[in-house]
Amino acid sequence: MTALHAPATARNRDPIATVLAEVLPDSGLVLEVASGTGEHCAWFAERFPGVEWQPSDPDPEARDSIASWCADLANVRAPIALDAAGPDWPMAQADAVLCINMVHISPWEATLGLMTGAARLLAPGAALVLYGPYRRHGVATAESNEAFDVSLKQRNPAWGLRQVEDVTAAARGFVLERLVEMPANNLTLVFRRS
Template sequence: MPGDGDPSVRRHAPATARNRDAIAGVLADWLPQAGTVLEVASGSGEHAVHFAAAFPHLDWQPSDPDPAGLASIAAWRDDARLGNLAPPLALDASVPEWPATRADAILCINMVHISPWEATLGLFAGAARLLVPGAPLVLYGAYVEPGVPTAESNLAFDANLRARNAAWGLRDTAAVKAAAGDAGFVFAERRAMPANNLMLLFRRD
């Protein structure tokens, strides 16, 4: 029965409930009609459950590098009992060896700013190995954009991140696009999201 997931290991990310429907609305336009979506850095697993339910025609593959995150994802998955939601993979975007061997789309939410830059470079490199030409790589999070004033809340968020870890912080979209291009991706679309976030769509060249 639903409810089997161990509540003691299930993490809760409050922002998930606030942004999941807005993200799903954009994903409906950007994801393929069939295939497997690899979610890199799934965190608590709440997004994975929500999106697997929202897109029953897609197979959803969550992943995370953190053992506690993997336990949380597994618990949410056990509770949801969704046939298209796979067990989570232990995947560190920054390393060249990924346990995933294929994907028809890749989604990464709120990792780029809460990880070293090497993780973003690894994300693009790994996605390039898995995705076929034209397949989407979707990023969501807070960014700095050239020529666009940065919201005060994002400036404060950036300062907080850098105080916690000097290798973290909001990335400049120009640098992200350049790294994507170096890995064989073409920037396709930008969508402004609530709470001063962005969704960025790249496609494998």
């Protein structure tokens, strides 16, 4: 197993954990969609030991990295293959869903699938937490985020920063509870299942 490393994780894990401490249940199962390297899952599992974590990623190399990062953590399940855009998720329920840095690095269909899948899994009142760079109507976007958006679209024209308002409109069955300004011009969006 090879543990991959994403430099941004060390910069954003504590601010994200601060928000999670306010919105996650004290116990239960949290599904992390698009866990990537697995570093976030490992960090949060240590900070929230009463919660069971289910990491996921469609990429086998990412799942291998997740398994490496989380190998010694008793409250982390083995990573599962989950394509957010796919109609069939390999889970029947969760007590919260977390998705970090996927919405902008995937086609819009993945965000739509995330909302549909999370709505199936979550009970009323449960949290869906999204983190990443977003655009907002009437709010200037940081130059660094504009440059990032250009680079994403050069890599894949279907990628790019999304409008908070579009993501919120796609979140059928959810209410946007709060929007939290984060370091490095990112946002955390906390939705609640209605």
